[in-house]
Amino acid sequence: PNETMDISAANSRRQVEKLVKDGFIIRRPKNSVSRFRWRKTLAAKRKGRHTGTGKRKGTREARMPSKELWVRRIRVLRRLLSKFREAKKIDKHSYHTMYLKCKGNVFKNKRTLLEHIHKEKGIKAREKGIKAR
Numbered sequence: 001p002n003e004t005m006d007i008s009a010a011n012s013r014r015q016v017e018k019l020v021k022d023g024f025i026i027r028r029p030k031n032s033v034s035r036f037r038w039r040k041t042l043a044a045k046r047k048g049r050h051t052g053t054g055k056r057k058g059t060r061e062a063r064m065p066s067k068e069l070w071v072r073r074i075r076v077l078r079r080l081l082s083k084f085r086e087a088k089k090i091d092k093h094s095y096h097t098m099y100l101k102c103k104g105n106v107f108k109n110k111r112t113l114l115e116h117i118h119k120e121k122g123i124k125a126r127e128k129g130i131k132a133r
Contacts, residue, residue: 077102077113084117094120 003024010016019025044050056063081102085095098116107113 073109074102076110077107080110080113090117090121094124 007019007024010019016025041050078099081090081095081099084090085092090098094117098113098120101107101116102113107116
């Protein structure tokens with residue numbers, strides 16, 4: 001109650017500055033733009049909401065270029081092939097043939113390439129067993 005009287009009686013800059021220094025007058029925080037709604041919609045988008053055809057501006061190619069997908073896939077496949085060659089799991093000839101098959105879009109993902117490698121290894125082992133007889 002006393003302070004309110006002091007504040008209302010303050011009519012000069014010096015008196016107001018003294019009240020600020022004493023802590024009777026404080027500055028209110030700046031009103032900022034809330035991110036609550038943005039976070040909420042982002043969470044919904046992660047669940048797959050608000051991403052239908054009506055919400056899209058760019059073409060499919062502009063949104064996720066097929067070349068980028070291709071580059072990702074080919075890098076994964078080539079990395080796997082080189083790892084297998086380094087670990088002596090496949091010889092350089094089968095590496096080369098599979099490398100070219102990767103380039104020629106034979107394997108759609110890593111799993112199919114692995115299956116092919118295992119199948120090829122099985123065939124080679126069988127042929128080796130037949131030769132040994």
